[in-house]
Amino acid sequence: MVASADAIVPDHPPSPTDYSADSADLARFGYQPVLHRKLGRYASFAAGFSFVSILTTIFQFFGFGYSFGGAAFFWTWPLVFAGQFLVALNFAELAARYPISGCIYQWSRRLAGEVVGWFAGWMMIIAQIVTAAAAAIALQVVLPTIWSGFQIIGADSDLTSRDGAANAVLLGSVLLAITTVINVVGIDWMARINSLGVTIEIIGVCAVIAVFFTHTDRGPGVVTHTDQAAAGPYWAAFLASGLMAAYVMVGFDSAGELSEETKNPRHVAPRTILSALAVSALGGGLILLGALMAAPSLTDGSLAGGGLAYVIEAKLTTVPGKVVLTCVACAITVCTLAIQTAGSRLLFSMARDGRLPFAEPLSTVHPRFGTPVWPAVVIGALGIGLLLVNLGNAAIFATLASVCIVMLYLAYLLVTVPLLVRRIKGWPADVAGDGAGAELFALGRYGIAINALAVVWGIAMAVNLAWPRGEVYTPNGGGWWMLWAAPLFVLLTVAVGVVVHRVATPARVFPVAEHVPQIA
Numbered sequence: 001m002v003a004s005a006d007a008i009v010p011d012h013p014p015s016p017t018d019y020s021a022d023s024a025d026l027a028r029f030g031y032q033p034v035l036h037r038k039l040g041r042y043a044s045f046a047a048g049f050s051f052v053s054i055l056t057t058i059f060q061f062f063g064f065g066y067s068f069g070g071a072a073f074f075w076t077w078p079l080v081f082a083g084q085f086l087v088a089l090n091f092a093e094l095a096a097r098y099p100i101s102g103c104i105y106q107w108s109r110r111l112a113g114e115v116v117g118w119f120a121g122w123m124m125i126i127a128q129i130v131t132a133a134a135a136a137i138a139l140q141v142v143l144p145t146i147w148s149g150f151q152i153i154g155a156d157s158d159l160t161s162r163d164g165a166a167n168a169v170l171l172g173s174v175l176l177a178i179t180t181v182i183n184v185v186g187i188d189w190m191a192r193i194n195s196l197g198v199t200i201e202i203i204g205v206c207a208v209i210a211v212f213f214t215h216t217d218r219g220p221g222v223v224t225h226t227d228q229a230a231a232g233p234y235w236a237a238f239l240a241s242g243l244m245a246a247y248v249m250v251g252f253d254s255a256g257e258l259s260e261e262t263k264n265p266r267h268v269a270p271r272t273i274l275s276a277l278a279v280s281a282l283g284g285g286l287i288l289l290g291a292l293m294a295a296p297s298l299t300d301g302s303l304a305g306g307g308l309a310y311v312i313e314a315k316l317t318t319v320p321g322k323v324v325l326t327c328v329a330c331a332i333t334v335c336t337l338a339i340q341t342a343g344s345r346l347l348f349s350m351a352r353d354g355r356l357p358f359a360e361p362l363s364t365v366h367p368r369f370g371t372p373v374w375p376a377v378v379i380g381a382l383g384i385g386l387l388l389v390n391l392g393n394a395a396i397f398a399t400l401a402s403v404c405i406v407m408l409y410l411a412y413l414l415v416t417v418p419l420l421v422r423r424i425k426g427w428p429a430d431v432a433g434d435g436a437g438a439e440l441f442a443l444g445r446y447g448i449a450i451n452a453l454a455v456v457w458g459i460a461m462a463v464n465l466a467w468p469r470g471e472v473y474t475p476n477g478g479g480w481w482m483l484w485a486a487p488l489f490v491l492l493t494v495a496v497g498v499v500v501h502r503v504a505t506p507a508r509v510f511p512v513a514e515h516v517p518q519i520a
Contacts, residue, residue: 029100036187036370039262043191044255046198048276051251053335054284055201055328060138061244063307069241070228071292080245081281083457088252088277089450090416092270095256096440099265102349103256104411112418120414121350122497127407128343133383135336136175140168142329146322169387179337180380183344186369187261190341197334204327205283212290215315222292239464246461250408252277257342270441340379347375356504399473399482403489406465413458420451
């Protein structure tokens with residue numbers, strides 16, 4: 001049996017805040033307000049910013065981008081931001097109209113029906129599980145550098161070594177266990193820790209930018225240099241180097257995932273979706289430019305091999321360098337926390353609709369903590385399980401992490417494509433308001449053009465990400481299945497999804513997409 005929406009009401013009377021206008025608004029969609037609504041504007045922003053986590057992801061992937069495109073790979077950053085901002089504009093409009101947890105699933109099924117929505121949610125779940133594990137494993141790149149005592153297993157801290165990979169599994173598993181506990185004990189604890197971590201990350205980003213721009217070895221004209229690019233036509237190297245920015249600028253929709261725990265979500269979530277991406281793009285762009293200007297050498301291979309860590313270690317003495325690395329460790333922690341939180345809310349949202357096996361426990365909210373406990377545990381446990389795959393073989397895990405970014409882009413397309421179809425048919429028919437006379441965020445007459453560009457962008461990036469490049473998927477050699485890992489993984493995910501979808505018996509009758517209640 002699976003649980004209906006009414007089966008997840010806590011066994012104690014709701015608090016007075018449960019009768020707020022936000023909760024009444026949620027009830028219009030047929031859902032009981034059982035999650036604790038405690039997130040303000042900054043906490044909502046922090047959820048999206050920490051998922052993107054430029055200090056974590058640029059630290060991981062800077063060398064990857066530079067090794068393909070040379071210094072001119074910088075221009076992939078504003079290009080990817082422009083494309084993702086088109087997607088974010090559409091998401092912001094949907095967040096204003098459908099302030100519901102599990103937003104990618106909820107938006108897609110309200111636009112295109114239950115089946116399309118289910119597969120959007122399914123792809124997003126798979127991607128978030130692996131992305132959480134990938135973020136957690138990044139601790140291995142930082143902690144042993146801060147203090148050798150963090151290298152508990154063996155002596156070689158390199159992630160691609162056997163000792164390094166084993167130690168990474170240990171550190172990542174501990175981090176996932178900690179984030180699971182935080183997600184279980186309540187959204188207020190998650191918000192406090194995440195907001196503090198994001199504040200530390202922002203301070204760290206500003207410090208890194210300041211150090212780079214005050215210790216430059218060359219001018220900003222470095223971004224025109226292509227002499228260190230990979231062999232072959234530069235357009236091919238440029239496209240490959242763009243994967244770095246594509247890996248980073250995802251997850252900005254997390255503010256929408258937490259809509260049922262956000263105060264005034266119809267107005268807050270759209271702004272924080274856009275601001276999380278925009279602030280991340282600005283900070284990340286300055287880090288990239290500063291690193292290229294401050295790197296001691298562009299030609300000796302150190303920048304491609306050592307990435308951002310190479311520049312930081314060259315420009316900072318031991319103590320300040322370790323302080324910056326500590327900020328990176330904080331960023332990795334809150335990034336993992338934010339990904340797990342978003343994933344658990346998506347699991348909860350789909351289970352609440354009876355669309356997953358074991359829907360009853362997955363849709364149950366703890367009466368005291370106000371959190372969906374089992375979804376958080378499932379995300380954490382599966383993440384740790386994936387880390388075990390990495391034991392002694394980091395190349396396979398890196399491939400899995402790469403293809404899961406493809407899954408994120410495909411999940412986004414399962415929102416933007418149906419939305420474009422609906423726009424062409426006349427959606428929205430009117431200007432939506434919040435019931436108090438204030439208009440909601442809307443693209444207006446620019447909606448179709450922005451939406452169409454977002455779809456073209458999403459398709460192009462999905463193809464670029466999945467393209468079977470040996471340098472990306474089999475850098476150290478491997479079988480044909482690793483080279484074609486992305487399309488094969490997508491096909492496998494869809495095939496397993498078909499089975500799971502048939503097993504999960506629906507427990508509710510959904511309203512037709514065109515008649516879903518919304519504030520007019």
